[in-house]
Amino acid sequence: MAERKVGDICGSSASTTSDDHPKDTLDLKPEDGDPESPEAQKDQDLKSVLVTSVLNLEEIDVDLYRGTHHWVPRTQRLFGGQIIGQALVAAAKSVGDNLYAHSLHCYFVRAGDPKVPVLYQVDRIRDGRSFTVRSVRAIQHGQPILICQASFQMLQPSPLQHQFTMPAVPPPEDLLTAEELIRLYLSKPDLAEKYKLGLNKLLAIEVPIEIKPVNPPVFYKVTASEPKNLFWVRARGYIGEGNMKLHCCVAAYVSDFALLGTALLPYPGYRAQFAASLDHAMWFHSTFRSDEWMLYECESPWAGGSRGLVQGRLWRRDGVLAASCSQEGVLRVKPVTRPSKL
Numbered sequence: 001m002a003e004r005k006v007g008d009i010c011g012s013s014a015s016t017t018s019d020d021h022p023k024d025t026l027d028l029k030p031e032d033g034d035p036e037s038p039e040a041q042k043d044q045d046l047k048s049v050l051v052t053s054v055l056n057l058e059e060i061d062v063d064l065y066r067g068t069h070h071w072v073p074r075t076q077r078l079f080g081g082q083i084i085g086q087a088l089v090a091a092a093k094s095v096g097d098n099l100y101a102h103s104l105h106c107y108f109v110r111a112g113d114p115k116v117p118v119l120y121q122v123d124r125i126r127d128g129r130s131f132t133v134r135s136v137r138a139i140q141h142g143q144p145i146l147i148c149q150a151s152f153q154m155l156q157p158s159p160l161q162h163q164f165t166m167p168a169v170p171p172p173e174d175l176l177t178a179e180e181l182i183r184l185y186l187s188k189p190d191l192a193e194k195y196k197l198g199l200n201k202l203l204a205i206e207v208p209i210e211i212k213p214v215n216p217p218v219f220y221k222v223t224a225s226e227p228k229n230l231f232w233v234r235a236r237g238y239i240g241e242g243n244m245k246l247h248c249c250v251a252a253y254v255s256d257f258a259l260l261g262t263a264l265l266p267y268p269g270y271r272a273q274f275a276a277s278l279d280h281a282m283w284f285h286s287t288f289r290s291d292e293w294m295l296y297e298c299e300s301p302w303a304g305g306s307r308g309l310v311q312g313r314l315w316r317r318d319g320v321l322a323a324s325c326s327q328e329g330v331l332r333v334k335p336v337t338r339p340s341k342l
């Protein structure tokens, strides 16, 4: 069982002990690392996308913020992870530097409209001695699209510490990114034209997340599998050590990516006719860097009634459990029709 360090709650930076916490703010300006370093310069643009646009809200009034969009799925409904991440940013703005996000619970009540920004209205529910709770409504066209409650806690170490063991998988250096896999498929001389179009569309999507599937699907070979999936994941770009609240917001964004699809893995004979996240809950257990590779372990323990339940665990490379999440989504499917062999 991986040894957890005292103070390993989402908030202190990974290297601190219990008595020297960096000022943990949500100032989203580029980290004070060496901005001229090749690493920071190389990714500054992409970092500016994720840090200064997707998760950098404009303050409209006290506890009222406005968020814009960067990447929108082909469904043309706003990506749920964006709305969760932005809602957590809004909630965190009115919370002291000595408090750290430990959980959030959301309902997606209407589809997000990519043509208009999202307003985030924060309600300061309670400021307790150890725990502080905020409620956030994400609003478009005067109606809520998401309702979210987030809770923050002071650092309070405890002798009760345990976690599961991280799955044994190849390191990310031994695996290909989703883009590299797609290019590999596209290089196959016998690939049918109709597949090329779909794959090139996938390549064109500018998702600010890098993904390396641990067990990449054998492309277009439809086989049923257990409702379990593993992939290495990280935010594109350099974010840096200090903004633990920001890393939680990025992890919230990442956690909703490719999660619901886990419930479809046992049913290759069906494709989603209508799929959307209904709710999303997340718990932050330790410090982590969302701009460094983390293992995302996804599984679906149940599906039925046009819904699927999926759960995820985000692991640091050193085996520490960083965050857990659960989500239920509506899954309406129809049989996949294949051209007859006759």
Ligand SMILES: CC(=O)SCCNC(=O)CCNC(=O)[C@H](O)C(C)(C)COP(=O)(O)OP(=O)(O)OC[C@H]1O[C@@H](n2cnc3c(N)ncnc32)[C@H](O)[C@@H]1OP(=O)(O)O
Binding pocket: 077, 078, 079, 080, 081, 108, 109, 110, 111, 112, 256, 260, 274, 275, 276, 277, 278, 330, 332
């Ligand atoms: C992975 C992600 O990031 S998803 C993004 C985040 N999540 C979301 O955007 C979901 C937001 N929430 C919502 O949109 C709403 O709460 C809903 C759609 C989930 C539920 O709203 P309801 O008013 O109950 O809609 P309902 O479920 O009846 O219908 C939804 C769709 O399914 C269709 N539908 C309904 N019943 C059936 C059925 N039995 N068979 C097939 N289709 C059906 C409806 O026609 C509708 O399709 P349409 O939007 O193309 O017209």
